[in-house]
Every structure is written in structure tokens, then in C-alpha cells.
Amino acid sequence: MLRTLRIPFSATKHLPSRCCSGFVSRTRYVNQLKEDDEACLAALQNGHVFLFHHLRPLLQPTKTGTLRPAALVTPDVQSFLERLGSNPSLLKESVLIGCSEQNQAQFCLDVGELDQAAVEEACTGNFMDLGKSLFLLTGEEAPLLTKGQALLRWHQTSRFCSATGQLTQRNQAGSQRVCPSNGIVYYPKMSPVVIVLVSDGKQCLLGRQSSFPRGMYSALAGFCDMGESLEEALCREVAEEVGLEVLSISYSSSQHWPFPHSSFMLGCHATVSPTHTQLQVDHAELEDARWFSVEEIRSALK
Template sequence: MRRAESVTFGGSGLNRAAARRGDAAWQVEALAGGRVLPMWRGKPLCDGTEALAWVTAESPVLERTGARVFLGLDGEEAVFAADVSSWEPGAEAEAAEAGFFDPSVQRHPALAGEKGFRELRGVMATLTPREAELAATARALLEWHRTHGFCAACGARSEVVQAGWQRHCPTCNAQHFPRTDPVVIMLITRGNSVLMGRSPGWPEGMYSLLAGFIEPGETIEAAVRREVMEEAGVRVGAVRYLASQPWPFPASLMLGCAGEAQTDAIVLDPVELEDALWITREEMVSVMAGTHPWLKPPRRGAIAQFLMANWLADSLD
């Protein structure tokens, strides 16, 4: 697919400077002259809704910093991310909301203007490609550190090394690396229609392409066929890869594929799907335009929206 890397969180050409991760002296110097993206409980610091907000290493926002990671070089400037989740907003601050999407904004008293911690899903489509890649990398890495503080081999507490790209166990000497979970997401078509489904608990009217984790020992193509059969009872024939998207919620790599359905009868697995249906190309035009009477358009920035838009434009090749 020629436009594959134009998907949100796609390749922006970031220089991750892996050779510098083990150079402690360089890291200290780079941090002093670089910029830092604070992350609060998975939310990046943003300047309004269209840009990330950066601070220096001396910023009071970083006074109670957890894991700190080196993201790479943006041009000649070193960029970092820091976990400030231990900061507690005051009683007057907006409370973070549980659920599918958190629209609340938390504002640190040391920052002025529109700066605040915002849900990445809400700003991802307005960020530049470079900022989107940096935010996705920061969120995935910091979430990995938050949930992997102990050695999986012996249970001892591990240490952050390699500028945040590795954890080392001082007890058994095991090395641990950030994980990425491969997930297939599939544009399954039959004739002029595409297969859509919704998971239990999703907002009313929200449907998307079917998706699922790849299992050990499984190819991408086999995972597409298995997931569609398991969730919707539809048999899939030919499968082809289209595009990928890092999806840091918490740390997946979405592998976008197209598949040709050989059957159209839907048999739901109610544990996985609340509903599934075939949507014609004509109906999808109104869905994407936000004029469909009950189906909501897919979230901008998600690979599902990217694949469906290219299907409508006949630009999947």
C-alpha cells in the first residue's frame, strides 16, 4: 500500500539514536540541553488540542518524576519523556474519568495557558507526524515501565537501563525489553460490503473493523482468518497485508489487512462482539461523513478509519 506510512503514529523518520542509549555521560548532557514530554497516567502534556507541550529538565513539573526515557533526536535536539503520574491534581482540578475515553484535562499549577494533560486518543489526529510518533513512543515505554518493575525470571525488582529501553535484574542478571503485541485488524469485504462489529461496552452507534491478537506460532494471514471466524462466523479466503500502526494503548502494533469473505452469514461470539453487520459502500460514505442515522464515524487517527477511507477511495493498492 503506497500510502501506508501516512497513518497516524506512522513513520516520521525519527532518529532514535540507539547507539547513544548506553552512553551515560552523553545522556546527562543531552537531558540538560534537551526537552522533556511529561506524561501523567498515560496522558501527554499538550498545548491546547493541536500540539504537545515540552518542558526543560529543570521544570517543577518534573519534581516527582518516575521513569524517564530517551526518545531520540528531533533534528539535533535530544527529546525525552518523563512519568509524572505521582503528581496529584488539586481538589479544584478536573477528575480523570474512567471508561472508553477520558475527556478531562489536568492542569499543573506550574504551567500557564492552555497546557494540560490530555487523552492521546483525543489529540492524535491533530499532532504532526513527528509529535504523534514521539507521543506514541513515550506512552508505550512509560506504561511498560509502570507494569514491568519486577523481573519475570526471579521476581526481584529490576532497574531501568539503556536510557529507558531496557530493564536489568541485579539479582539474576536477566535482561528485559519493551514488549509490543501484534494485533491484526481486517477490512473484510464481500462484494460491495465491509464487515463491521462492536464490542460490548462501546459507546452507542460505534462500530469498527474486526481485530484480534496474533497467537504464538501463527502467521498474520492465519490470525485474520481465525479471528473473523471466531468472532463473526465468517470464512475468509485470500488475505493481504496493507499497513501497520503503533497503537500505544498500551503497546500494540496494529497490522492492517484486507480479506475476502467466502461466506456472509454472521454467527456472533457474544463474549467478543455485541453485534456485527455488513455495511455497503454507499452506507459507508454517509458513516464517514457523519450523516448516517445511527452509525457513528470511526475515530480520526485510528487505522480502522484509515483503511475504510482508502477502501472508499479505491486506494488500497
């Protein structure tokens, strides 16, 4: 069986947006902030802060009636935190998520300990479920929030060293946590996931889980097992979920995927033989899977 991973030229269209002179300096600046707590704290004083409340991002309405993530300036955040009687060190719990094209460091902060309505009033915005927010935001804004939520969740759920049980200490950027007694360094964790559009040359294969909204079908997906390559995980998932053997694989693109938690999703195309397309759906995993013609996909996308 042929199992090749081909990176098509078109994958370059998914490279992060960059302005030719600023990308390298911004990247190095962010890296420096991860390594230098004092520099990171200084950047926080002049940076932008995106607020979350129990991991739900704050969105503000724009003049055109759309919603945008609220990029607040630190002095404003500091002053309403004081007004609402928050813990004075709360701002320092911000996590670094990047640097804007205007060279402004960007942070996320969860203010779940404060009254939600009071923060919403102070910021003229609303905290919204991240899943819903993703449908309302642009392709550039959404990754900022998914990254912020993932980092905030990681800090909320990884506070203790799994070897000693001691409280770990984070660096100012929030890019790592260290156990004070044995020095183990913990980094944020992601689960690799493969998502694959299987084709027999004429039709493509889509499936649905019972938890999906009515009528929704998607490409097949699954978590990579420990020790597996991307290709092995893809072939195993297709075999497990629909009982088919894959002939060839090509990589398409990747993205951070916030569900159920921090997944790292790798998107691929795969082919099966047009003479072996009979599905044996594992109904423990999928409610249904079936072949769709190009016309059906076109009309669904319309």
C-alpha cells in the first residue's frame, strides 16, 4: 500500500500573514518576552489585553454592527480592575499571545473572579461562548482568541507538578511552568488530530457524529495515538470509522483547533480505490457516513 505525504505548493497560501520587514523582528521580540520576565511585564504595561470570563472571550460591537475581540489598553484594564475590587496582582496573570503588526504585545487575561455583568458594562462588550464567537470573527481575529483560551485553560488546569504535587510557578509570559522542588519545566500541551477528506476520484466521503447539529456532515477526523505518524493515524482512523483502506495521502494545511481542548489539527486529502468504496461504518463512532458528489457539495456550500 502506498502511503505518501506530499506537501503541495498551494500549502504556502496558508503561511501566516507577514509584512516583509516586520515579521522577523516581531517574532524575535515575542521570543525575548518569553525568556525575560521583566521585559514581559514592561510590555504588558504598554500592551493590549483581551479579556475572558471563565474562558469566554469579550467581544465588542463595531459601528458596522459586527463583533470584534476587545483589544483593551493596559491602563484601562488596570483602572477598572481596581474599581471592581479585584486582586491587585490579577493583571500579572495575563498570558502573552503575540505581537500586533503595530508592534504592540498582545495578552489574554481571565477575569472569571469578577462579576461578569460589571466587567461587561465597564468594557461595553459581552463575553461569548468561543464556539459561537468563531462564526462571527475574521480569519485573523479567531486564532488570537483560540490561542488565548488554550493558554488560559492550560494554566487553570496544570497548576501542580505531576511528580511532586507541588504548586508550579509560571513565567511572566505564561509560556511555561516550573516545579520549584525538582525543576521540571512544563510546556502547554496540544493533542494532534488528523482531519481528512477521502475521495474515490469522483465523490468525497463525509460523516456525522450524533452530537453534530442536524444535517451537518464533515470530513473524518481523529486523535493521533502515541507513537503514530500522521499517515498512520489517518489510515487507522479511516479504517476504524468507515472500514476503508487509503491508497495515497496529501497534506493540505493545519490549524489550532480549540475543541474539545487544545487540538493541533492537520488537514489532509486521501484517495481510496474506486473499486473499493463500500462503507462499513462503526456506529459507535459515527452516526452516519456516505459518499457525496461534487454537485451535492456545491449545492450544500451555496
